Amino acid sequence: MSTSDPExxxxxxxxxxxxVAAALADLEAGGEAxxxxxxxxxxxxxxxxxxxxxxADKDALLAAVAERGFDDLGDRLAAADASxxxxxxxxxxxxxxxxxxxxxxxxFRLMFMGAGGLGAGGRAEGSCADGSCAYRILSERCAALAxxxxxxxxxxxxxWSLVHGLAALILDRRVSVDAAGAEALARRITTGxxxxxxxx
Amino acid sequence: MSTSDPExxxxxxxxxxxxVAAALADLEAGGEAxxxxxxxxxxxxxxxxxxxxxxADKDALLAAVAERGFDDLGDRLAAADASxxxxxxxxxxxxxxxxxxxxxxxxFRLMFMGAGGLGAGGRAEGSCADGSCAYRILSERCAALAxxxxxxxxxxxxxWSLVHGLAALILDRRVSVDAAGAEALARRITTGxxxxxxxx
DNA sequence: TGCGTTTGATTACGCTGTAAACATAGAGGC
DNA sequence: GCCTCTATGTTTACAGCGTAATCAAACGCA
Numbered sequence: 127m128s129t130s131d132p133e134x135x136x137x138x139x140x141x142x143x144x145x146v147a148a149a150l151a152d153l154e155a156g157g158e159a160x161x162x163x164x165x166x167x168x169x170x171x172x173x174x175x176x177x178x179x180x181x182a183d184k185d186a187l188l189a190a191v192a193e194r195g196f197d198d199l200g201d202r203l204a205a206a207d208a209s210x211x212x213x214x215x216x217x218x219x220x221x222x223x224x225x226x227x228x229x230x231x232x233x234f235r236l237m238f239m240g241a242g243g244l245g246a247g248g249r250a251e252g253s254c255a256d257g258s259c260a261y262r263i264l265s266e267r268c269a270a271l272a273x274x275x276x277x278x279x280x281x282x283x284x285x286w287s288l289v290h291g292l293a294a295l296i297l298d299r300r301v302s303v304d305a306a307g308a309e310a311l312a313r314r315i316t317t318g319x320x321x322x323x324x325x326x
Numbered sequence: 327m328s329t330s331d332p333e334x335x336x337x338x339x340x341x342x343x344x345x346v347a348a349a350l351a352d353l354e355a356g357g358e359a360x361x362x363x364x365x366x367x368x369x370x371x372x373x374x375x376x377x378x379x380x381x382a383d384k385d386a387l388l389a390a391v392a393e394r395g396f397d398d399l400g401d402r403l404a405a406a407d408a409s410x411x412x413x414x415x416x417x418x419x420x421x422x423x424x425x426x427x428x429x430x431x432x433x434f435r436l437m438f439m440g441a442g443g444l445g446a447g448g449r450a451e452g453s454c455a456d457g458s459c460a461y462r463i464l465s466e467r468c469a470a471l472a473x474x475x476x477x478x479x480x481x482x483x484x485x486w487s488l489v490h491g492l493a494a495l496i497l498d499r500r501v502s503v504d505a506a507g508a509e510a511l512a513r514r515i516t517t518g519x520x521x522x523x524x525x526x
Numbered sequence: 527t528g529c530g531t532t533t534g535a536t537t538a539c540g541c542t543g544t545a546a547a548c549a550t551a552g553a554g555g556c
Numbered sequence: 557g558c559c560t561c562t563a564t565g566t567t568t569a570c571a572g573c574g575t576a577a578t579c580a581a582a583c584g585c586a
Contacts, residue, residue: 283515321475322476
């Protein structure tokens with residue numbers, strides 16, 4: 127045969143990457159509940175068992191998707207942090223964190239609550255290879271801002287908890303705002319907190 | 327026949343309540359992923375289709391479980407709030423919120439992230455009939471504490487986001503502490519925030 | 527006593543994740 | 557150019573899931 131048509135090649139060539147991309151697409155289209163391994167395989171034009179050559183099980187594929195999400199989030203936080211200075215940079219990071227969650231809700235949920243839930247142990251962290259590790263970006267900014275009222279570590283955790291909780295509550299419709307209102311709300315809350323934290 | 331043995335009665339008598347209780351037990355034992363409607367029915371000694379006489383579908387049963395959880399949470403917050411005054415009462419509520427999440431992780435996740443996820447629309451709220459509505463307890467305390475730096479509404483949302491995010495991050499093992507450390511951490515973080523909020 | 531309504535049981539369908547066994551394509555050595 | 561090895565697919569099969577459709581029993585009221 128030796129047809130060069132990549133559509134019909136027995137070996138896909140880049141199945142692993144294609145699976146992650148297809149899973150991400152299905153995830154953002156229908157949430158984690160509406161994501162089946164078989165459907166992902168189908169979307170890649172491959173049999174239901176093929177993914178098992180690249181991932182131990184469904185959760186492993188989801189973990190790979192989550193890891194890509196963490197890399198993305200790190201990039202966004204780094205950009206936001208670089209856009210301002212001092213307490214404003216902290217507020218910008220917070221707004222970017224919430225904006226990420228709002229823009230990609232299913233991915234955000236997968237990253238933090240997904241893959242078996244209940245701290246199943248197999249959680250992704252992001253590669254953190256290029257210095258855009260989300261946690262480090264936040265903690266460095268907080269270290270620069272911490273005053274006598276609270277340690278740098280506690281300030282980091284407080285800030286992270288605040289934006290993470292705000293994002294989660296908005297996503298779960300616990301606080302009722304539309305998309306535009308949510309961004310404004312996130313900016314107001316994070317700015318208010320940054321002012322408090324900076325001792326203003 | 328007319329046997330009076332309730333074990334073998336054709337009609338269960340209290341199937342709805344029994345289903346909620348069994349679902350809660352299965353949920354706390356194996357998380358939402360490990361909870362099947364058929365298993366819940368089996369635990370109640372009833373056929374797989376029997377639950378559909380009491381709940382539209384699996385999500386409706388989960389919503390009933392979540393509602394019970396919200397009532398429980400409201401009770402705990404009310405008790406915590408009553409145990410102290412001023413900023414200390416706010417910190418106590420926060421610690422109680424995190425303690426609830428740590429004590430019943432699967433229920434907490436179900437309440438806030440469950441039943442279809444991604445804001446599927448069918449979220450439970452708790453009955454709020456006996457004045458123990460969780461949100462109201464928090465907002466009243468915050469209204470009493472709000473200063474010129476931040477409105478009562480924003481303070482309420484900030485406080486809720488903080489404890490909710492902290493609970494979520496601990497449950498997802500994003501911050502590594504053991505159970506005892508988590509309680510202490512929650513108390514330190516909430517106390518620090520309450521002091522900031524009170525203008526200290 | 528008998529009938530209607532409620533509540534349960536049975537059966538069946540398509541979907542899921544995944545274990546086991548088999549097939550094919552490309553790479554390296556002769 | 558051919559042979560073999562290994563990586564990567566395919567096929568088949570199974571148990572479990574949620575739930576639609578249909579049938580059966582028991583309770584409540586006339």
